[in-house]
Structure formats: C-alpha cells, structure tokens
Amino acid sequence: MNFDRTKHSHCRYNPLKDEWILVSPQRLSRPWQGRVEDDKNDNDDDSDINSNEKPTNPLCPGAIRGKNNQQNPFYEHTYVFENDYPALLADIPDPKNDQNNNNDDLFQCHAARGVCKVMCFHPNSKLTLPRMTLDHISHIVKTWIEVYRDLASQYQWVQIFENRGDVMGCSNPHPHCQIWATDFLPNEARIKHRTQKDYFLKHNGNVLLLDYIKRELNDFNKERVVIDNEHWIVVVPYWAVWPYETMLLPKRHVLRLSDLSDEEQKGLGEIMKQLLIKYDNLFNTSFPYSMGWHGAPTGDLINEDCSYWQLHALYYPPLVRSATIKKFMVGFEMLAQVQRDITPEFAAETLRNLSGEIHYKDKKN
Amino acid sequence: MNFDRTKHSHCRYNPLKDEWILVSPQRLSRPWQGRVEDDKNDNDDDSDINSNEKPTNPLCPGAIRGKNNQQNPFYEHTYVFENDYPALLADIPDPKNDQNNNNDDLFQCHAARGVCKVMCFHPNSKLTLPRMTLDHISHIVKTWIEVYRDLASQYQWVQIFENRGDVMGCSNPHPHCQIWATDFLPNEARIKHRTQKDYFLKHNGNVLLLDYIKRELNDFNKERVVIDNEHWIVVVPYWAVWPYETMLLPKRHVLRLSDLSDEEQKGLGEIMKQLLIKYDNLFNTSFPYSMGWHGAPTGDLINEDCSYWQLHALYYPPLVRSATIKKFMVGFEMLAQVQRDITPEFAAETLRNLSGEIHYKDKKN
Numbered sequence: 001m002n003f004d005r006t007k008h009s010h011c012r013y014n015p016l017k018d019e020w021i022l023v024s025p026q027r028l029s030r031p032w033q034g035r036v037e038d039d040k041n042d043n044d045d046d047s048d049i050n051s052n053e054k055p056t057n058p059l060c061p062g063a064i065r066g067k068n069n070q071q072n073p074f075y076e077h078t079y080v081f082e083n084d085y086p087a088l089l090a091d092i093p094d095p096k097n098d099q100n101n102n103n104d105d106l107f108q109c110h111a112a113r114g115v116c117k118v119m120c121f122h123p124n125s126k127l128t129l130p131r132m133t134l135d136h137i138s139h140i141v142k143t144w145i146e147v148y149r150d151l152a153s154q155y156q157w158v159q160i161f162e163n164r165g166d167v168m169g170c171s172n173p174h175p176h177c178q179i180w181a182t183d184f185l186p187n188e189a190r191i192k193h194r195t196q197k198d199y200f201l202k203h204n205g206n207v208l209l210l211d212y213i214k215r216e217l218n219d220f221n222k223e224r225v226v227i228d229n230e231h232w233i234v235v236v237p238y239w240a241v242w243p244y245e246t247m248l249l250p251k252r253h254v255l256r257l258s259d260l261s262d263e264e265q266k267g268l269g270e271i272m273k274q275l276l277i278k279y280d281n282l283f284n285t286s287f288p289y290s291m292g293w294h295g296a297p298t299g300d301l302i303n304e305d306c307s308y309w310q311l312h313a314l315y316y317p318p319l320v321r322s323a324t325i326k327k328f329m330v331g332f333e334m335l336a337q338v339q340r341d342i343t344p345e346f347a348a349e350t351l352r353n354l355s356g357e358i359h360y361k362d363k364k365n
Numbered sequence: 366m367n368f369d370r371t372k373h374s375h376c377r378y379n380p381l382k383d384e385w386i387l388v389s390p391q392r393l394s395r396p397w398q399g400r401v402e403d404d405k406n407d408n409d410d411d412s413d414i415n416s417n418e419k420p421t422n423p424l425c426p427g428a429i430r431g432k433n434n435q436q437n438p439f440y441e442h443t444y445v446f447e448n449d450y451p452a453l454l455a456d457i458p459d460p461k462n463d464q465n466n467n468n469d470d471l472f473q474c475h476a477a478r479g480v481c482k483v484m485c486f487h488p489n490s491k492l493t494l495p496r497m498t499l500d501h502i503s504h505i506v507k508t509w510i511e512v513y514r515d516l517a518s519q520y521q522w523v524q525i526f527e528n529r530g531d532v533m534g535c536s537n538p539h540p541h542c543q544i545w546a547t548d549f550l551p552n553e554a555r556i557k558h559r560t561q562k563d564y565f566l567k568h569n570g571n572v573l574l575l576d577y578i579k580r581e582l583n584d585f586n587k588e589r590v591v592i593d594n595e596h597w598i599v600v601v602p603y604w605a606v607w608p609y610e611t612m613l614l615p616k617r618h619v620l621r622l623s624d625l626s627d628e629e630q631k632g633l634g635e636i637m638k639q640l641l642i643k644y645d646n647l648f649n650t651s652f653p654y655s656m657g658w659h660g661a662p663t664g665d666l667i668n669e670d671c672s673y674w675q676l677h678a679l680y681y682p683p684l685v686r687s688a689t690i691k692k693f694m695v696g697f698e699m700l701a702q703v704q705r706d707i708t709p710e711f712a713a714e715t716l717r718n719l720s721g722e723i724h725y726k727d728k729k730n
C-alpha cells in the first residue's frame with residue numbers, strides 16, 4: 001500500500017505559524033446531522049441595489065451614530081471613523097507593580113494601547129465587494145493604504161480585517177472592514193516575525209513566502225494556485241486550515257501595504273474581485289469569511305530590518321459543504337490540533353474551475 | 366489616573382500556551398445587532414426524560430448504526446465504540462520521499478495514525494451530565510479511565526473531549542463524548558509539554574500548574590476560584606479566553622487520568638456535577654461548550670520523565686451575554702490575537718454566586 005494524500009490522514013506543517021494541521025480526506029463522506037445555518041447571507045431580493053435605503057443603518061451615509069449622536073457625512077466612496085465601542089484605548093496608564101509583576105511567570109499583564117476604526121466600503125448597504133466596479137474597489141485599496149500609513153507611524157501593528165456574514169460574527173451587513181492598531185505585536189504577528197526571520201537566517205537571506213510562491217508556481221503544476229496575474233497570486237496554502245482558505249500575495253518582495261506601486265494596487269483590485277466572485281459562485285451565496293492583511297511591523301519597529309517579511313492577505317471562510325454547512329473548529333481542534341476534511345488541492349481545483357468574471361447573481365438576470 | 370483592570374484594555378499572558386489574550390472590559394456595553402442563536406439547547410419538554418425513546422438516534426441502546434448496520438447493545442451505563450467516520454486511521458503507510466521531504470522547510474507532511482472512539486454517557490438521550498446521579502457519573506469517570514488506559518498503551522496522545530450543543534458543532538444531542546488517540550503529539554500537547562518543562566527547569570523542579578493553583582488559593586482572596594473540594598479545584602484562569610472558560614484540576618500532583626485514586630474519582634464526579642449545574646443555571650439553558658482532558662503524554666513517551674505535567678480539564682463555552690448571544694472568535698481574533706470583553710474575575714464571581722446544587726429545570730417542578 002502506498003501513501004495517498006487523497007485517502008490517508010496526515011499532518012501538514014505551517015512554517016509561518018510553526019504548527020501542524022490534521023488532514024482527514026477520508027472523512028468527507030460522513031453524514032451531517034448537525035447544525036445547518038440559515039442562508040441569510042444570500043439576500044436574493046436585490047431589486048433596490050441601486051437605490052439608497054433610508055439611513056437607519058448606522059454605517060450609511062447621513063446616518064446618526066454612536067453615543068454622541070454624530071451624523072455620518074453623505075460619503076460617496078469610502079468612509080472611516082473611530083469605533084464607538086473600541087476594544088483598545090489609546091490613553092491608559094501602565095499597571096502598577098503589584099498588578100504587573102513581569103518577573104512573575106504566572107500572572108503577567110501589560111496595558112494594551114491602541115485604536116479601533118471602522119471603514120465603510122461603499123454608500124450602498126447591499127453592494128458587496130465582488131459586485132462593485134473596479135473603479136470603486138480602487139478607492140477601497142487607496143483608503144486601506146491611507147489609514148495604514150497614518151496608524152503605522154504610531155503603532156507597532158495595524159490589523160486591517162473584514163468579518164463578512166453573520167456566521168462570522170459580523171454585526172452589520174453594510175460592506176465594511178475594521179482597522180485595529182496596537183502598541184504591541186499581537187500573537188500572530190509575533191510568531192510570523194520569528195518564523196520568517198529564522199527562515200531568512202537559515203536560508204542565506206531568502207524570504208520564506210517568496211520561496212514558497214516560487215515553488216507553488218513552478219514545482220507542482222500550479223495545483224494549489226487559484227488565480228494569478230502580473231503582480232499577484234492567490235493560493236490555497238499547502239497548510240490551509242479552513243476548507244477554502246486562501247492566501248493572496250504580491251509576486252514582488254513587498255513588506256507593507258503602503259509599499260505597493262500604482263500598478264500593484266490596480267492588480268490587487270482586479271484579483272480581489274475575481275477571487276470574491278469565485279467564492280460567491282462556489283455555493284451561490286454571499287460567501288462569509290474573515291480576511292485580513294499581514295505585513296512587516298511598524299511604529300517604533302519601522303527602522304528595524306524587516307526584510308524577511310512579505311506582505312500577504314488571508315481569507316478564512318468557514319463553509320465546507322454548502323451555503324448552510326460550515327466547518328466547526330471545536331473539540332479536538334480547540335484542545336489538540338486543527339483538522340480539515342477536504343484537501344487543499346481539492347479546494348484549489350474547485351475554486352480554479354469557477355468563474356471569476358460573472359457573479360451568480362448577475363447571471364440570473 | 367491609575368491602571369484599573371476592570372476599565373482599561375490590557376493583555377494577559379498564558380504561560381501554558383505561551384500566548385497573550387487581549388482583555389477589553391470597557392467593551393461590554395457595546396450594543397449587539399449581530400447574530401442571535403436559536404435556544405435549541407433548552408429542550409423544555411422533558412416530560413419523557415425517564416422513558417426511553419424509540420432508538421432512532423444512532424447513539425441509543427439497541428439502535429442500528431454505521432456503514433455495516435451494526436446494532437448497539439442495550440447498554441445501561443456507558444457504551445464505547447469506534448467512530449463510523451474517523452478522522453484518523455490506524456493503518457497507513459508513511460508518505461514517500463517526494464511527498465515527505467522532511468528536509469524541506471516549506472512542504473512538510475507526516476502520516477497521522479490513530480483511532481477515533483465515541484462514548485455514550487447514558488442510555489437516555491435527553492439526560493445531560495449535570496442532571497445525572499452521582500452514581501451514574503462515576504460510571505462515566507471509570508469508563509474514561511478504562512478507555513484512556515487502553516489507548517495510552519499504544520498512542521502518544523489520548524484526547525478525550527466533549528462537544529455539547531449544536532452551536533459547538535455537536536452533531537448529535539445524545540449525551541456523549543469522543544476520544545481521539547494519535548501516534549504523535551498534537552500542537553496543544555506539544556506546546557504544553559515544552560512550557561511546563563521550561564517552567565520546571567527554571568523553578569527548581571516546581572510544577573507550573575501546582576504553583577498556579579497554590580497562588581490562586583492563597584494570594585488573591587480566591588477571586589478566580591469557582592469551587593473547590595478536598596481533591597479538586599475549578600478556576601477561571603487568569604488568562605481565560607472564552608467568556609466563562611474554566612480549568613478543573615486535582616490539588617495533588619497527578620500526571621494522568623489513570624493515576625486518580627478512588628477518592629479523587631469520586632470527588633471529580635461531585636465537582637463536575639456542581640460546575641455543570643452552575644453553567645446551566647447561568648443563562649437557564651443547557652450550556653454549550655467544548656471540554657477535554659490534558660495530561661502527560663503516553664505511548665512510547667510513557668517512560669520519559671514527565672513529572673512537570675499536571676492533569677487538567679478545560680471547559681471552553683462560547684456564550685457571553687445570554688442563552689442566545691455567543692462570543693465570536695473571528696477577525697481580529699483569528700488574524701491577530703484572541704480578545705475577551707468580561708474579565709476572568711467577573712466571570713468567576715458570577716459562576717461562584719450561582720447554585721451548584723439545584724438545576725434550574727428541577728427548580729421549576
């Protein structure tokens with residue numbers, strides 16, 4: 001009997017996070033009697049998609065918002081404001097010694113300073129990113145870079161992320177993302193800072209993610225590549241956790257969002273739109289996910305040599321079998337190790353074969 | 366202004382997992398317009414709780430189950446069988462060299478051998494653990510130890526875990542847990558193996574978790590202790606991630622489930638019942654969670670000195686505000702760092718003040 005990764009359970013290593021993923025391809029055939037999600041994401045009635053609603057939604061242009069009843073401007077492209085209920089505060093004192101024994105290995109704590117912003121993608125509450133024009137998407141990319149540049153001057157880490165769909169805890173359907181900036185490196189950043197540096201030192205100054213995409217493009221018949229264009233590539237990583245997880249990254253060595261050339265920004269809008277159309281077409285639903293950007297640290301770390309970093313975006317979508325059946329990361333996953341049923345190669349092939357040009361909703365009409 | 370951990374965002378360190386948790390106590394007041402769960406967990410109609418249903422549920426005594434249409438025995442206490450759709454296979458070959466370049470830092474993979482078992486807690490599909498008799502719970506503890514002992518002889522890691530409630534991806538409401546054993550240390554085990562060892566070496570042979578509970582019992586007015594008895598303690602860890610997360614551990618130095626004395630097994634049943642009654646009484650619902658046991662590695666590692674390990678169980682429950690509002694670990698949490706709104710001290714106080722004797726359902730009648 002030969003090992004067959006489409007039939008035999010195995011573990012794959014994620015060199016960016018220094019952890020393993022259990023892949024159980026033989027398990028896909030198990031019946032599902034568990035929870036079935038409402039397919040609320042698929043709001044089929046988009047008759048009024050081009051007419052603005054009354055601004056009852058606090059993210060709409062002109063809406064009244066927050067504790068101080070502020071009014072949003074009648075914005076036409078994107079709009080950024082401070083979260084009315086931020087998870088991070090900018091101005092707090094350090095814990096006193098008795099609460100901050102950093103010599104104490106068991107009870108360690110530090111103040112968490114930062115800022116939380118919300119960024120509306122579009123004035124229209126019903127228009128999701130894959131159905132926006134490329135021209136509009138270019139405004140989103142430009143706003144990301146502006147906000148990033150602004151916060152990066154002050155904070156070590158600027159986390160841009162989008163929760164899409166109520167199954168991902170998104171509390172407002174208006175197209176938007178969030179930006180949380182911190183005066184410390186969060187766990188994920190700290191780990192990737194270490195692993196990319198270690199790789200760089202071990203491999204004579206090679207960049208982990210550039211080596212990785214070079215091999216994905218050349219050594220494996222592009223079996224995990226979903227799409228690529230002149231400047232960007234989307235792969236289902238060899239070590240993907242979520243069923244249809246993807247990583248989006250520039251082909252050139254780029255440390256941060258703010259380093260992208262005009263051409264690269266344009267290519268980014270194009271490939272994002274294609275990827276998100278594919279995602280929506282997979283189960284004919286507005287595909288839920290959490291996505292976010294990772295790049296080299298900033299703030300007082302900006303002058304350190306971070307050349308081992310490569311900018312990348314991650315998409316973590318939970319759906320596995322249909323618009324209503326998601327993968328649960330519970331039990332064994334929480335207590336021992338993350339586990340997936342479909343192989344990354346199967347996911348990549350499936351996504352590759354879907355249209356990235358015509359959205360399923362536009363096909364209908 | 367002084368630092369106030371009930372008002373100021375801060376990070377706490379988890380020494381077992383070597384990672385940080387963002388605590389944002391100021392955020393609890395934010396309004397929730399996001400997803401509201403069905404309160405399916407609270408099956409109020411338990412009129413027939415003492416009469417057995419027809420065995421249509423594959424976990425019931427006498428039910429027909431799985432690919433080969435096996436019949437379950439008419440079990441009276443617990444019943445253990447092999448998962449019909451296992452995530453791990455016992456008998457698979459090693460990947461060939463081209464698929465298993467362990468010198469290759471980017472594409473690493475190994476075969477994942479193991480076994481997946483299901484353990485029914487009780488013949489009655491409607492009876493959850495907190496409402497079982499202590500006598501019955503003692504059968505569960507004994508079966509855990511039996512299965513553990515059996516698998517521990519062969520596998521490095523034996524993960525006993527329970528997913529309770531459909532919000533935790535539990536695909537069958539019959540009271541049951543699972544046991545997955547692996548011929549390798551999963552991520553969580555590998556990390557705790559390292560952190561406990563490092564602490565032991567640094568602190569002249571002290572055991573991390575024993576030092577920790579000593580200080581929780583003596584240094585902080587028991588502010589994070591939920592309950593304790595002669596042999597066991599339940600705390601909301603200083604570094605808890607989930608809103609009402611708890612850790613349950615023996616007060617004596619115990620490496621593995623199979624090392625518990627008869628007295629300790631009895632005390633375990635008592636404290637588990639109390640904790641689970643408290644949990645159900647918190648939001649008057651059958652409280653969903655994933656729980657599981659962590660102890661020293663086994664299999665071919667059993668002869669290594671693992672005396673820095675301490676047995677403990679973890680409860681990870683997702684609900685935060687009510688029976689229908691859960692904490693979503695998405696966006697910032699997935700991409701940067703886990704985040705919580707209520708402090709561990711608040712959670713512990715709330716749980717402490719709830720009855721651990723009378724279940725809310727038994728109060729009604």
Ligand SMILES: O=P(O)(O)O[C@H]1O[C@H](CO)[C@@H](O)[C@H](O)[C@H]1O
Nearest residue numbers: 327328330331332333534535536
């Ligand atoms: O084995 P079950 O109950 O069908 O499945 C559940 O528990 C497993 C182990 O934690 C997870 O991998 C699944 O995602 C979850 O739905």
Ligand SMILES: O=P(O)(O)O[C@H]1O[C@H](CO)[C@@H](O)[C@H](O)[C@H]1O
Nearest residue numbers: 169170171692693695696697698
């Ligand atoms: O900020 P929101 O959309 O209200 O909340 C959502 O995103 C946050 C950041 O990922 C999470 O902490 C919350 O659990 C989630 O519900």
